[in-house]
Amino acid sequence: MMGYRTLARMLLTHLFAITPATLTWSPKVALVMIVCNVIAIGIGKATIKYPNVGAQLPNASFFGGMSHAALLGTTSLGHIIGIGAIQGLAARGVL
Numbered sequence: 001m002m003g004y005r006t007l008a009r010m011l012l013t014h015l016f017a018i019t020p021a022t023l024t025w026s027p028k029v030a031l032v033m034i035v036c037n038v039i040a041i042g043i044g045k046a047t048i049k050y051p052n053v054g055a056q057l058p059n060a061s062f063f064g065g066m067s068h069a070a071l072l073g074t075t076s077l078g079h080i081i082g083i084g085a086i087q088g089l090a091a092r093g094v095l
């Protein structure tokens with residue numbers, strides 16, 4: 001009978017074998033992530049009901065008066081969108 005560790009190691013080995021190679025960082029990848037974050041900040045500015053409630057940023061006018069929480073939320077969304085965009089563009093061979 002196989003032990004738990006042997007079974008887990010065997011399953012992980014098969015999982016790693018089918019996982020595609022990840023893209024290495026480059027200025028193109030950074031540009032895609034920056035653009036996705038700017039788009040997400042724009043979406044947040046248009047849809048967040050109270051964007052300036054909470055702790056303010058040191059230079060709030062630079063981010064359009066958004067609070068720290070609003071900026072954190074929009075950039076989190078931007079990173080989620082960015083990961084999808086980077087993986088999709090890499091799969092198509094664009095990056």
